[in-house]
Amino acid sequence: MRSMGTQQDLRVQILMLDDGLEPPAYATDGDAGADLRTAVDVVLEPGARALVPTGVALALPRGYAGLVHPRSGLAARHGLTIVNAPGTIDAGYRGEIKVCLLNTDRSEAVRLSRGDRIAQLVIQRVEHAVFAVVDELPDSVRGTGGFGSTGGFGALDATPADLRSAAGG
Numbered sequence: 001m002r003s004m005g006t007q008q009d010l011r012v013q014i015l016m017l018d019d020g021l022e023p024p025a026y027a028t029d030g031d032a033g034a035d036l037r038t039a040v041d042v043v044l045e046p047g048a049r050a051l052v053p054t055g056v057a058l059a060l061p062r063g064y065a066g067l068v069h070p071r072s073g074l075a076a077r078h079g080l081t082i083v084n085a086p087g088t089i090d091a092g093y094r095g096e097i098k099v100c101l102l103n104t105d106r107s108e109a110v111r112l113s114r115g116d117r118i119a120q121l122v123i124q125r126v127e128h129a130v131f132a133v134v135d136e137l138p139d140s141v142r143g144t145g146g147f148g149s150t151g152g153f154g155a156l157d158a159t160p161a162d163l164r165s166a167a168g169g
């Protein structure tokens with residue numbers, strides 16, 4: 001069932017730069033992402049990428065961002081992903097949303113036709129920080145540990161060869 005919107009839904013103005021395409025829409029009620037369509041036919045050879053126009057421009061309210069995520073079905077079936085996933089659409093951006101698609105499949109080309117749903121736009125609230133430079137940060141349980149410090153993948157200073165031999169390879 002396609003969502004018709006409720007009173008709580010955020011109103012976002014969109015401009016269709018390509019009248020022949022369907023506007024972004026949530027495929028079923030409650031979906032997080034509204035599907036974006038390609039405005040052009042595209043063939044992506046194995047390993048190739050392309051910046052694909054969607055024919056859509058937005059005016060997001062300040063305090064929101066649009067995140068352009070891959071679609072999991074295309075990813076699982078064809079290896080199609082987005083190079084900069086998730087792409088960030090700033091509230092102040094009024095240009096066309098474009099999607100930097102990448103075919104990660106090693107042997108098959110991905111063929112997309114104008115109007116195909118290629119990505120999904122998740123609109124989220126975002127904080128705008130005021131960065132306060134300090135001399136010392138407050139303590140925390142994690143501290144400075146990162147990059148696998150909680151275990152499972154070897155230590156940060158391990159070489160790729162160490163990691164392979166730890167993995168039995």
Ligand SMILES: O=c1ccn([C@H]2C[C@H](O)[C@@H](COP(=O)(O)OP(=O)(O)OP(=O)(O)O)O2)c(=O)[nH]1
Nearest residue numbers: 068084086087088089090093096097098099100
């Ligand atoms: O997948 C994306 C990512 C970004 N954009 C548009 C909207 C966004 O507001 C603008 C800038 O994106 P970003 O900040 O990620 O790119 P940048 O390389 O930092 O460019 P800029 O210097 O314009 O900020 O480009 C897209 O159309 N698709």
Ligand SMILES: [Mg+2]
Nearest residue numbers: 088089090093
């Ligand atoms: Mg930027």
